[in-house]
Amino acid sequence: MGEISFIHLSDIHFRRTSGNSYDIDRDLRNAVLMDIKYNLKKDVGNVNGILLGGDIAFAGQEDEYRIANSFLKEIAVSMGKGECNIYCVPGNHDVDQGITRQSRSVYVAQCDIDSAQNLDDADWILEKYMLDSSNPNLLYKPVEQYNKFAELYACNIDSKKPIWEKYFELDNNMKLKLVGLNSCIISNHDDHKEEGIDREMIIGQSQIPKYEENIVCVSLCHHPVEFWKFIDVVQDRIDKRIDVQLYGHKHEQAVSKTQERLVINAGATQPTRGKDWRPRYNWVSFECFLKDDDRHIRVKTFPRILSDDRDRFIPDKDNCDIGENYFIYELNIDKKRKKNLYDYEQCSFPPKESRIKEINLEEMTKEIGYDFLDLSDVQRLEIMSELQLIRDEYKGKSASQILDFVLADVKKKGCLEKFYKLIKKKQI
Template sequence: MLLLHISDIHFREPQCLRPATDPDRVYRTRMIQDLRVEIAKLGEPVGAILIGGDIAFKAHPVEYGAAEIWIKELADTTGCPFERVYVIPGNHDVDRGIIAKTPSVKNVQAAIFNAADNRREAVLREQFEDAEAANALLRPHAAYNDFAKIFSCQVYSPEHLYWKQDLDLEHGVRLRLNGLTSTLLSGRNGDANERMGLYLSPLQTALDPEEDVVNLVIAHHPPDWCMDHDQIEACIADRAAIHLFGHKHTQRVTLTDNYVRIGAAGVNPDRNEAGFDPGYNLIEVHVSGEGNGRSLDITAHLRHWQTNPEGYQSRMNGNQPVYRKSIPIPALPPRIGAVQNSPVVAELVVIKAEPVTLPDAVDTEAAMSDETTRNLVYRFWKLTSSQRRDIAADLGLLEEEEMALLEPERYGRALLRAGERGLVDALGAEIKKRERA
């Protein structure tokens, strides 16, 4: 599978609303042109587009409208289904103006930031799982959430602090994308210098080591921007094979025995910043071998801006234009119940009780990763508000008290509930009925 990793697009109004006089557009256009050439060389379309935050510049709704139009152009050019676009928030996707004028937002951010190190995780959980506190904490993300909902990547309380989605690789292996939220404390006290002032928490880095699943984590801020950077490093180093970060506008690859870490250049970094160097990453991810011989083969192509002549070129790894690493995927022994011709096992099978399956919003979310279901989600959000309300009511997907929630959260819960209750086909039928109306 070929992944396109970009970050820091910084759609800025009013410039992004006037393409003819937008100085940043040329870099996006050149990037798309370069992508066409590189994809043709590689001989496969992009299987997923991973956008690592800072889609907007000041979290203004019109900036996200411009971004959606461009992302559709990007998906069409690369052959990537729009249903395979994934986004996470960056610090520019947080509305600092809301923080500045809303005491409840300042208070909940301060409660988390000022908690003792050994209590901060508990305080975050307490604040995020309380409806009133979580509403305040996420208020600066409102415009981002309204944009991210069409990709099923919005953030809401209490179960959606981050998102996860699965992509099928070869030999029965799934690549699990974990979109982490590093921006909960962004803009605290209006401070633009957030270094070491952010908090990710173990709530986002559990990354259960499921069999035949390879984890990829994508976050806007690298670990060293977070108070809990040592914990983050310890968790993701052993639990995720691919780490993708943005924010620094610096392309860099770290290759280890356990993981590959890739930093993204900005698609549109500030043209006045030192070391102005736009770029994007193409990452080939494949599984080779069988059984204990399986490995995750990663090949990263880093493309960055050059002048005279204007365009993109490969960032070299010594004298090579690519960065390569193979990481073993260990296979576990067969489950006891799968062993044949064993009288002991046969007895165990006879007395074994049927497992009880409990609803799990996170697991359901990963299971709803196929293109067809994600397409339904996109189409659902393109209906009118009243049509969405009618579908949720007809299928019994919402509790009465949830009707007061903001739409990205309200219907985010409803869509997950459709998956939990096996109502995805019914959801599709209801959407189709209203699209024809």
């Protein structure tokens, strides 16, 4: 079986005028197509389709999705295929705000949910609307055109199917479950009512995936968790159950790694031009392998960015491992499930205080590295300064880029245990 891979795009923002003779984004889309045609297969195998992280359209209009569908067919041709699988979720630009402005019933329902004081109440109100036999799909009216587009790929959503799930075979009796979440159920013309402030969205608890045997869970959602209401109630469950989380919306590429999960906030493929306009997209592959009798998931991500001269897409070296055109994240999936599901007394893992003495060096180093990345920039700098780990060539590079070199220096100096203790002290 080996690896399975996807092209990951977000925030394409097709307008009804896209594709005309004066469309300034035509060359950008062609750059994506050429990058896929000439570079994808050199680095990535077994491409299973395209992941669209929302904001496919600009105003949720039928013409915009027709143009988007044509572009996706062009991608399939660039991949050497007649067609390819598409997996998509809605973004706030896929909401037809004309409906939310003109339909009082839709707007009142959204405000009713938004007024809830806690997540349980929001879920209870949402359930009332979804079970209303007179109009169960009222809240899906604003994404009606999106749903017509998504239905072509079996990714449409409604009161009976608030999320979609797709399964893919991996090695070692493991499956990848791809879950499409809807973060736009209350999105409307009030989203940017306060200038510079995004209104928080609601992700109902019914969208949190359940635990399943032999499954690694990957989510596709438009709004990152910092844009969710009541996130303090669901953050822990999200991180425990969703191993790889793919988001969009912010138009900024950002990666966060912990022992529990990998989060990729994708840069926008076609955002509005401005001072910091740098279109991006990703190739992402997943592979399951055995190590010390545990199954591990390796996620290999190739971040792509438009070159300075706007001529082609190139590797985004600022978000790659040093010396590579990708970054790698590995997760011991069996260990994570045991940690989160077994009673503490039954769990085979020793208390945190003694783990540094009892687990093998390679595994321990990786875990310590993830803890190091979780610290603030100031905390990491303080630790590196105390242990004399700072090098001139690290200037301007992110912690994730220099992590492997820092860990190698720590082991070479024989100060791994002190490094570990300093991290734990900072965490406290």
